[in-house]
Amino acid sequence: MDKATPGASRDNTEEMDVEKDLTNKFLSGEMSFAEYSSEWCDGEDEEDTEEFKRNDGDVAQSVQLIEKSNFRRRRRTRLSPALMGLMGEANLRFARGDIEMAERMCHEIIKQLPTAAEPYQTLAQIYEHDIEKSLQFSLLAAHLSSSDAEHWWRLAGLCKQINDVKQEMICYSQAVKSEPQNLEAHMKRLDYLTKLEENKYPVNTLNITRVKCYHKIVVSLPSSEGEIIMKYAKMAATMYHSTSETEKAVEVMAAAYKKCPSLFTLEDINILLELLILQKQYQACIDIFVSNIGVEIEAEIQTVKNSNGEIEEHTNYLNCVIPENMAVDLKSKLLVCFIHLGAFTLVKNLLNDFLGSDVEKAGDLYMDIEEAFSSVGHYEMAIKLLEPLVTNTNFDLGAVWLKYAECLQKLGREDDAIQAYYKVLKHVPQHPDACRKLFTILKMRGDIGEALKILQQDYKYVVSASLLYEQCQILKNQNNLFKYLEVGEALFSRDLTKFRNQEELKIACRTKGTVDLIYSFRTMRGESTYHEEDIQFEEESFRLTNQQEYEFFKELLKIACDNKLYCTMQRLTFYAMITKGLHFCRQAVEFYCFQACFLNRDYSNALRFIKEFSTKYPGPRTYNLLSFVINSLDENTHGKFLSRLFLKDYNIVKHMFLGNNFLISGRYLVALKYFLEYHEQCREPLSALLIAVTILAMAAQRTVDKHHNLILQGMSYFLTYKQLRKCDQEAYYNIGRAYQMLSINNLAIEYYERALACGPITTCDKHGQIDLTKETAYNLYVLYKDQAPEIARRYIMNYLVI
Template sequence: MDKYMSRPEIAPGDEDNTALEVDLTNKFLNGELSFAEYSSEWYCADKKDDFCDNDDRLSDEDAEESPSTQSSEKVTRRRKVTRLTPALMGLMGEANLRFARGDKDMAEKMCHEIIKQVPAAAEPYQTLAQIYEDDPEKSLQFSLLAAHLSPSDANEWLRLAAISKQRNDIKQEMICYTQAINADPKNIAIHLKRLEVLTMLEESKYPLNNINRVKCYHRIVTALPSSEGDTIMKYARLASTMYHNNNEIEKTLEVMTNAYEKCSKYFTAEDLNILLELLITKKAYKTCIEIFVGHVGVEIEAEIQTIRKANDEIEEQTHYLNCTIPDNLPIDLRSKLLVCFVHLGAINLVQTLLQDFLSNDVEKAGDLYMDIEEALSTVGYHELAMQLLEPLVQNTSFDLGAVWLKHAECLYKLGRENDAIESYYKVLKHAPQHPTARKKLFTILEKKGSINEALEILQQDYKYVVNAGLLYEQYMILKKYNRPLKYLEVGEALLSKTFPRYRHQSELKIALRTKGAIIELIHNFRAMRGENPFNENDIHFDEEEDFKLTAEEEWLIFKDLMEVAHIHKQYSTMQRLSYGAIMSKALAPHRKNLEFLCFQSCLLNNDYINAMRFIREIAHKIPGARSWTLLNFVLNAIDEYPQVKFLYRLFEKDCSMIKKLFLGNHFITSGRYLVALKYFLEYHEQCKEPISALLVAITSLVMAAQKTMDKHHNLVLQGLCYLSIYHKLRKCNHESYYNIGRAFQMLNINNLAIAYYEKVLNSNSIAKCAKHGAIDLKKEAAYNLVLLYKGHSPQMARRYLNQYLVIE
């Protein structure tokens, strides 16, 4: 036997396939794969067709698939029938002889040796199936493998389908019938059996994956000979209906074309109407004319001219001279003939045939009128198109927005702008939100100089579905005509497509703490609370519209709107826009700028609670004098929440002196003067700044005014002492005199208060500004003097009033 053991040579490109064959075969024989899975690995990697073809050629179904389809996801492997070498054929013959003599063990060993060398040969599996006749399971496995590797025997596949049916393996039965069809595609009985099995699978709600009834119908149409015309037409109609319902125009045309080529004489007027409709959709007008002449009985007289182009190419042009139509030709076929002539440029025939067509009742043929009108408008014959539109708009059954739109556009193309305006208004009467009608009407009105009316036409009703593209055009036009407040309203509506509005403070917290898919998180948060994810008064945009702002456009529009809102003091709008922007996915790269804009909007809108949320983050991320000044401003404006813990955290690492200043300021505003004095004194001991001396003085004097405090005189003396220190450190007599005067006025030491206020009036200004003039405190000092003199010396009060406080 050694002479039979030589292994055949394997081409380098086939090594991977051979290894895969061995692996799949072993898994199948070991029960790790079902036959459906085994065959699927080889032939059904393409998910678009679960009916595999296992012969050495492509089936009709597969020929229909484009190369790009056949290479999807996994490469579909096509098997060539493997032939044994002469040496292995001899070994195979000896194995069969041993089996015939009853030596099953040796015959099995020989078969396995052949499988080891050539796993894709069918012969050893056929013999093994016979050897294991007593074991139905194994015998079936080997029979399936043998048929799979040599798939041209339809009867064998039918036998295996019957066995699978007995075992109630419907999936395997389906595959067997499919392979039988591949082997004998013209056998209608096999096709019908496969459809029966498919019906059983559907009724039992078996997961069909990509098993497709319409492909079974399509396969019948392509496989049967033309002598089976009735059957072909039956399944062609079924397939075309299913393809059409799935909007698969290419497939619908393909199946109807196949049927027409095989049995055109079986086509009814309805079938021809469907075929012609599909061909017109694909702009195959000459093919339609051939069908009219060859099948319908239309007689056409034409001449062909040969024209040499500039590049020496020769082109044949057909000129249609005359046309005779049978009297019994249905009107829908007449309309399609007209459409074909329109697109083929036979305008002389169109004019002649159109008069006859217009004699038909508009009530019954209105849709066909529209088809011809659309063809005429497409190629620019608007005068002829108007002959079809006028009867339509005069008929109450076709008093529709779409018809009036065609009418208006045709009038506009003909230069009848006034009539077009009236028709466009009719469109808006039927479809108030129609974006095309609004755009065209705006263009005409703008051209005529009616700017206000034109701008009103662009306004959509936000209660209904809104077109974002029209909203963007309105935004740009309002900007062009400088209508800022309306421009701001429309811009905010446009950005609301991607800018959500928050409902609760907790949603704002989510937006501030999260980067990324903020909108999705907020919608999930609302769903958890049992709320509608969307607001009732949200604008509903047209989901079928493909208009979308780019991230850069969205950012520029947002900045522009914020500027306009600031100029016109629309601070609530600023706050809404900035909150929406921070939740927008497209503006995530501008997060830092947006946080600061949110803070500014809150400040301008006097929303200090939310301003505090933002300034806390800013102070942490960007420590410095500016952020601390802003923080101090907000702290002074907000009284509801203590911020001591936050201040401790903010200054826990650096800036210990600033920490004391902030804490002292916080405690003095909250009425805890003794604690505030402690922090101010600590700050002054190290910094020796005029502000710290002033704060210590103020705190001491305020404490002295409290009834609950002891040693009032000591506190007053301490306050006056620090005021003196403040005066020396400040080196600005004008300001320090005023503050000292205020302190004496608070202590009710009026004579000294008057003296210091007089010094303020006699001292130089703090600074001079080219824009604002002298910057000083003279008016404030004069007003305080008026208050002091008002009770006991009205003349002096009036003198100061007239000299310093008269508005010129």
Template sequence: MEVDKDLTSKFLSGEMSFAEYSNEWYNIEDEEDIDEPTKKNNDGEPFMLTEKGNRRRKFTRLPQGLAGLMGEANLRFARGERDTAEKMCHEIIKQLPTAPEPYQTLAQLYEHDVEKSLQFSLLAAHLSPPDANEWLRLAAISKERNDYKQEMICYTQAIADESHNIDNHMKRLDLLDKLEAIKYPIQTLKITKLKCYHKIVNSLPPSEGETIMKYAKLAVTQYHNNNEMERALAVMSSAYKKCSTLFSLQDINIFLELLIGQKQFQTCIEIFVVNAGVEIEAEIVTVKNSEGKIEEQTNYLKCSIPNSLAIDLKSKLLVCFIYLGAINLVQTLLKDFLENSVEKAGDLYMDIEEALSSMGHHELAIQLLEPLVQSNSFDLGAVWLKHAECLYKLGRVEDAVSSYYNVLKHVPQHPDARRKIFTILEAKGQIDEALDILEQDFKYVVSANLLFEQCIALKKYNRWLKYLETGEALLSKTFVRFTHQEELNMACKNRCGIDLIHNFRTMRGENQYHENDIQFDEDETFKMHPQETWEFFIEMLNIACHFKQYFTMQRLTFGAMMSKSLASHRVEIEFYCLQACLLSNDNQNAFRFIREFAQKHPSSRSWNLLNLVINYIDRNTHSKFLLRLFQRESNHVVKNLFLGNNFLISGRYLVALKYYLEYHEKCRDPLSALLIAITIFVMAAQRTVDKHHNLILQGMAYMQTYCNLRKCDQETNYNMGRVYHMLNINNLAIEYYERALACGSIAECEEHGLLDLTKEAAFNLYLLYKDHSPIMAKKYLSNYIVI
């Protein structure tokens, strides 16, 4: 009661429309094709039930006390006491909001106010017993107000109250035609012409047979186009029950096809007997089923078919007998059917073959397939595939392989045929041929499922390079291949999917897809789980790295950045991109990734990688970036050393010297002294510098500091020899190289072995002696540089 009162209050106050109000009571969406019986509740009051048993609408009778008050209200209204009558009506609504009488009186009270009068009339009609005329009157008022939705509801209610009246149905159809003409959004009405057709077929009596058949055919055609076969069968069954005598052979054919599609074979047999003149002799036997229960089973013994029966109906009869298990009859009828020309009845051959194969009767199915594949009209890939599968199930493996190859002649990319041939060849031990048959031509539409299966087979037989190639093709389903540098720039800056790249190419007037992109079959549902994709991607990288396929690594890592399934691994992917760029010597793109990495993860590894990349970049445009990078770096040693090295390489020696001196002041280690000395010697070698001797003396002083701090005789002697060698003071250079040869090795490392400068020192001595003393030069080569 509280819910009823609340709904009524909302409607009367304008918070909800009548369409919304009525929807709270019943669902009109499927009312057009459901015949709802009228039932009574426990109080004897009639109400309507939907197919699911939900309340649609109910009719309430006023109790004796309120009935008296209602009579008094009508009397006051007749006397002209309008205010008193209105108050009495509202009092009744307050106590019993689902009674129609007060709303009927209020509608008359508000005749001067069309809007309110219509509201009360709609409520009264909705709560009253069925009255189609009243709903038609309200529909006319709604039509004058151009309230199409309310008009449609009124027609629907009129049809529900008087469904056998064809005029009501026609008015609703005319309204739909009008709305279609003005392009009204009909989907908001939840009413379609198709549902109207179905309702007409369900509602009209058998005497309206021609009208029923007209709209049944319209409904079946649309249901068939929408692939709603169950509804198509429902409307055709309803029409058949009412006017089976009006069914033509074409209608019977359609009806049988729908019944067969829903596996109602017994009903089909009954229709053949009643409508097609087929005579069948059968017996009913009692058998035990698989659960041990007794059940009746029909055995079909004989069948007589009129010669005039159409061949397509004969084929449907055969199909029904196949599914009903009457194989003895099928064998007899099949001989007669095979006398028909394959060219004319090939499609019917296929229907019968499909039924035989599905029931496991492959010996009979091959009798239909043999003439089909020999026919020019049915020399098709799909027919050869059925032929091959039938032969395979019969155990004729060699013949099956030949038929599968015929499938590939017609459909070269057919995945099922390739799978079957692979299975057969693998079982015979012909592994290379089996793996080759899984290969697809990427110029055509490709099956992702078959690609995945090919990957599994290649991995099983350790064909790693081919596995890498096929795996890259499979990943390209969700990875992107970049066409130019701007796309890579966009991928690095944005965490997005491939759609952004496609939109970018469209804006540039380019094709959305890369020329080497693979076109996958969109009908397939193949999809790898994100974790599976990630593991597969890592495996591909490891294989590519192992076989030094560095450009493949680069393509894989770049493409992975735009993959939505790998979005959670973006940081790891960017580091893999850096590694791939380093291995493939793509230093410009490597610098792009190491910049981000160094800023997000400052560490010794980051500085070493950044320094490695910078050393190989041709352009010296990274100085400003380095200054910004180290602006807040608290480790002054790293900052001064890194910037000093960068400016030394770029030729800005004074700036480099400044950073080295700051570094040397803070740590006083041999490396800083050596770097300062090297910088000064390089400056002394410049023609534009005055006082070369002073610079050389300063450099030698720092070299001496380096020797004092570095406790390694071989290294210090070798470096001193290099300095004198550069200055062309050859006698001192020879002396220090000799000292380096006389010293022991620098260190021994478990990973890199012995660290020794003997060969380097000997080679430099060879260079000093080769022009003036070849014998001495040869001596150093033979004693120290022998492989």
């Protein structure tokens, strides 16, 4: 008997520990049986295919590998003599009808050795009256023992009775593993999969797919089943190719080729060669050409030193003879292989033969060979294949002209390359690669104006984000800030959408990552998901980091602000609200949004943000901004918000806010109440002025009695205001306004004259003198113009002429 290696023993021990841990978790109720089965069987199909891929031997070796694999997975945990005796006693008690004692004995054995199959088999018989529990014990016993395929079929039938689809599929897969060379087992599993698909069952939730079943058939069946192997190999390769799993497609076709190469037709060989070329297995392709197509190749092995100084073998191809009737597509593939293998002495002869092919029929093959030449840097050879194509009307395509232009550029023929790139843009007006490369050539020639025109994209069509970013960098370097702002805004709107209404803006203000929510909102309303003005971008891997995107956003915002483009500024900030990359600086973005709305005089949207700021950051600056925004709005429905704002953190400023709100809305008595409460505590000139204005507004109402008393009270508060303000020009001006409103013109003129005699209110470094002289003179002009036009004219000439 061969001794087991230490590594193998260690692997077996680890595997047994995993099995024991899984079994204990199931018995203790930590996982359901479905989870237990999934953990047990997860990935076994993939392991099988990997083993066959690594196996380079014949069918006999494959059979041995299957047997070893099954032995490794299905090894039994043997009971010790003591436990064997206890197991026999349990079976005897069960046969005599002492079911309770038999069950207790089985559980005792499981407690000592959870991975032994015998106690689970007995428990399955004990619970025959409970089909679900009996099935679980039977499945557990089958997992832990070397069950044959028939046993798994029987268990699959029991699973079907309780409609356990997932476990039934696991049973079919286990049956296939028990007898991998049994075609009937594979077909039963495929039939069951077909039934599930017909019944619309979500088969993607199972640990098996149709293409895996096909792959398993190919790697499991012996070479005597060649026709079946070929059938399913083609089906699997087609499915893998459709999902871009080229490596898997190569695996399954290579496995079929090793088992039955004689059954490969020219079409099958062509498919295999194409897949091998995609995987860059050029030497394997050469072997197939020699063994199956009749190509004769003379070569020698040379030993050379590589760049690291190591000796390695290198194949030097000396001569090649191809069959006379060899298909042109096979010739092209042989050429591609020799190009990548560096056999250019053979390539020249084969290329001359290939160039005699009809361009109309073999144009795609011309492109394949050209790509091979270009990939190894032989552009002078590649151009020979492109020239016949660009002169052919059937291949007057953008892709062909792009390859041609790139070759010309590599060969240094810049004038011809420029014309070729213009041809590309004629066919595909916004091709990003062509625009980028043509821009590079024009820029190197110093033609910056024309180069920038090339980068300009029409936003009505699909645009490239990477090209927009490059255009931004060039415009920034050229200091073309307005164009930079336009292109930058277009780039910044990637993966975003424009707001259609205020409801969508509310969603953006309340939540993060709102693009998907806005799309869902539109769908719910029966609207088109995308805004008609949204720019459509190509699918690209181009991305800015979160920090880069934030800096880019601030840069665009600064340009818009400096140039007073407040509408653009507001659009940018709204974009930023729903940009996922700017979630880390959400608070800053919200403040930028408020500033943009404020500067753009969109006070209704500014109010959304300043309300939140006043709650989070209470203080004089916030309250001043809140007051300004509220007073700039037409509606006055903010009383409840203001009451809530100062409810928790009482602040005397509350009376000023509420008083102003009620004063503007015409509720003078309530406003007066709040102003008086504030004035009692603060004794400020502003509160005295507001009380005076409120009382005079009440006096002007027809429904109020004792107008004269109200006027006297109002004017007394004006005098209080004058004493507290200690600024004669402003105080006299406001008192004059009050008398003018009351039509007491003689007193109004007196106070206006006093205001004119006073100096300016103050001087500011930023705004200069703050002076009410012009306003006062104009009011005097209004008072005199009807009765004394000469005096009115004197005021205009003295104070209002620039």
